[in-house]
Amino acid sequence: MWRGSILDNERPNLTEDDTELDEETLFIVSQTFKALGDPTRIRILNLLAERECAVSEISDKLHLSQSTVSHQLRFLKNLRLVKFRRAGTSIYYSPDDQHVMALLHQAIHHACHD
Numbered sequence: 001m002w003r004g005s006i007l008d009n010e011r012p013n014l015t016e017d018d019t020e021l022d023e024e025t026l027f028i029v030s031q032t033f034k035a036l037g038d039p040t041r042i043r044i045l046n047l048l049a050e051r052e053c054a055v056s057e058i059s060d061k062l063h064l065s066q067s068t069v070s071h072q073l074r075f076l077k078n079l080r081l082v083k084f085r086r087a088g089t090s091i092y093y094s095p096d097d098q099h100v101m102a103l104l105h106q107a108i109h110h111a112c113h114d
């Protein structure tokens with residue numbers, strides 16, 4: 001599975017003739033853009049880029065229900081885009097992939113430039 005990136009100066013897995021991305025790579029790239037293709041997930045990731053948060057903090061700060069936040073965090077966790085850590089009875093979420101956070105950062109800047 002491709003774990004490198006252009007940022008790392010690594011090459012993606014290519015098919016035998018070396019011109020096309022293989023199916024697994026295409027699937028993961030598609031899933032990545034799907035993950036970033038939802039305004040609520042964008043807001044959550046953007047908040048987590050600043051600091052790790054519990055579900056209740058995300059819910060309060062973004063005015064979302066806790067069930068919405070939990071649902072989206074599960075989605076992001078399944079794609080290994082967020083991770084969590086337990087501290088006593090609390091669970092704190094943070095980003096788990098710097099490539100995807102860099103993509104989000106670039107997309108936000110893209111939205112803001114002239």
Ligand SMILES: [Zn+2]
Nearest residue numbers: 109110111113
């Ligand atoms: Zn741009």
